Amino acid sequence: MFIAEIFYSLQGEGELTGTPSVFVRTSGCNLRCDWCDTPYASWNPEGKEMSLAEILEEVEKHPTRYVVLTGGEPMVAKGIRELAAALRDKGKHITIETAGTVSPMGIACDLASISPKLKNSSPSAELFEGWHGKHEKLRWQPAVVREWLEHCAFQLKFVVAGASDLDEIQLLLGELGGKIPPEKVLLMPEGITMEAIRAREATLVELCRRHGYRYCHRLHIELFGSRRGT
Numbered sequence: 001m002f003i004a005e006i007f008y009s010l011q012g013e014g015e016l017t018g019t020p021s022v023f024v025r026t027s028g029c030n031l032r033c034d035w036c037d038t039p040y041a042s043w044n045p046e047g048k049e050m051s052l053a054e055i056l057e058e059v060e061k062h063p064t065r066y067v068v069l070t071g072g073e074p075m076v077a078k079g080i081r082e083l084a085a086a087l088r089d090k091g092k093h094i095t096i097e098t099a100g101t102v103s104p105m106g107i108a109c110d111l112a113s114i115s116p117k118l119k120n121s122s123p124s125a126e127l128f129e130g131w132h133g134k135h136e137k138l139r140w141q142p143a144v145v146r147e148w149l150e151h152c153a154f155q156l157k158f159v160v161a162g163a164s165d166l167d168e169i170q171l172l173l174g175e176l177g178g179k180i181p182p183e184k185v186l187l188m189p190e191g192i193t194m195e196a197i198r199a200r201e202a203t204l205v206e207l208c209r210r211h212g213y214r215y216c217h218r219l220h221i222e223l224f225g226s227r228r229g230t
Helices: 052-059 080-089 129-138 142-151 165-176 194-211 219-224
Strands: 002-010 020-026 066-070 093-098 111-114 153-160 185-189
Touching: 002 052, 002 219, 020 052, 052 080, 066 080, 080 093, 111 142, 142 153, 142 165, 153 165, 153 194, 165 185, 185 194, 194 219
Parallel strands: 020 066, 066 093, 093 111, 111 153, 153 185
Antiparallel strands: 002 020
8 A cells, every 4th residue: 555654643623632543544535625735745745655564563552442444535545445444353433534525435434524615725727727526526426425324334524714714615515415413523723823723713613602613723733733633
């Protein structure tokens, strides 16, 4: 598998915030988010080829059963299903961070952290004409997201730039059909610095209070000032 990095940290986002976890970040993505905070795993994929045995050996070095498969988009990584199955065999709790554009197809997973991309994610049409069209066509796949919702426990995590994003979020939730518990909808401020997060925090907190959604902090940025924790 082409792996960008494997590291041990605290989960910084979502329902398992604060949980010591091993993060296996695959390199490669089928989207190109304008605000991507891991361009080395998407826009310019970097990393090294690792065997399944090498990945498992690295995971087992750390004193936790929680493992996060992230990216990039881990669901497009060659060998991801074999890796998830091997982690399940070792008794690991598996979180998969995904944009929800690729079907789970039975993959071993305990928590699907689904982050559908909003319009605010689209790269500039002027600067990235080819990718803009691909990204817009692929970023929202309601049928695939519904498969994930039925596959395992889930959280729906939206990266929010401002209050105007709420209308789109509610439209997407409506397209999924059924009744999604509001506490399963997480609103996370867009930003990779505490200054950017704080600038959006009050707005998102008020939206969560009003609609019953969950505010999703980015603990890893506050504690470590980096991406390490997602």
